[in-house]
Amino acid sequence: MCVLFCLAVAAILFVGWRLRMADLIAAEHGLGHVLGIVGASLMALLMIYPARKRIPALRVIGSVKMWFCIHMMLGVLGPVCILFHAGFRLGSVNSSVALFLMLAIAASGILGRYAYCKIHDGLYGRRITLLELSDRLNNEKEEVRKQFAPVPGIKEELLSVAAEALQPCTSLSESIRRLFSVRYRSILAPWRVRRLANAHLKNDAVRRGWTRMMKAAVRRRLKLQAELFLEQTVDFAQFAFFERLFALWQVLHIPSSCILAFVVLVHVLAASLY
Helix, strand or coil: CHHHHHHHHHHHHHHHHHCHHHCCCCCCCHHHHHHHHHHHHHHHHCCHHHHHHHCHHHHHHCCHHHHHHHHHHHHHHHHHHHHHHHCCCCCCHHHHHHHHHHHHHHHHHHHHHHHHHHCECCCCCCECCHHHHHHHHHHHHHHHHHHCCCCCCHHHHHHHHHHHHHCCCCCHHHHHHHHHHHHHHHHHHHHHHHHHHHHHHHHHHHHHCCCHHHHHHHHHHHHHHHHHHHHHHHHHHHHHHHHHHHHHHHHHHHHHHHHHHHHHHHHHHHHHHC
16 A cells, blocks of 8 residues: 555656646646645644644544554655645745755655664554663574584674674764674674684584585574574664664654744745735
């Protein structure tokens, strides 16, 4: 359903962009004027969701989940109406400022939705906590200590990557640096794990009398276990980044929406008076 909605919106925008020079819609009157009113009204309705989330008395108007879904739809439909109202062109200074600010906030809404999904169990699920992921990773660390204890070097290599990921981040920039570092090390680590495993199995297989197939099976098992652990380590670092990003987004999104409301009001007054 979400994919169909996005495709429909993309198709409508494409048609509008291709027909922008035909002057089929004028912002001052007729359909263009109506689209401006509808678009502004839809964006005004966006404020119901944050109000519903913060004011318990508003639970009579519906669930937070329902208004979250409506909020996302209105956040797309409102700007689409405004783009058609503007004819996909820039106008006066105040209308251009309002248009760019609206598009920036719409884009930030898409970014916020993406970050939201990264730190929640699905789009409407509960929020995952960093402590929860930390506990999972620590449990996996214990498993790594057991599984790779006989193979010198592998345990230390994997736990070193996890130790970096588990270090607390104090800023968004630090979480970005940590994510890139952990991801880079997780790409290199399998090569080192394979080299260490081969060196160990070369001697151990002879001592235990393993066949080539048995040796290959052990190598595959070690490789899969290491890759799974590294994947969870990267997921942890990624979660820490998106949690920071979402927190910053929440700080900026609502104030910028209020600024947009003021700019739109100025634009409406200017259009009415002049």
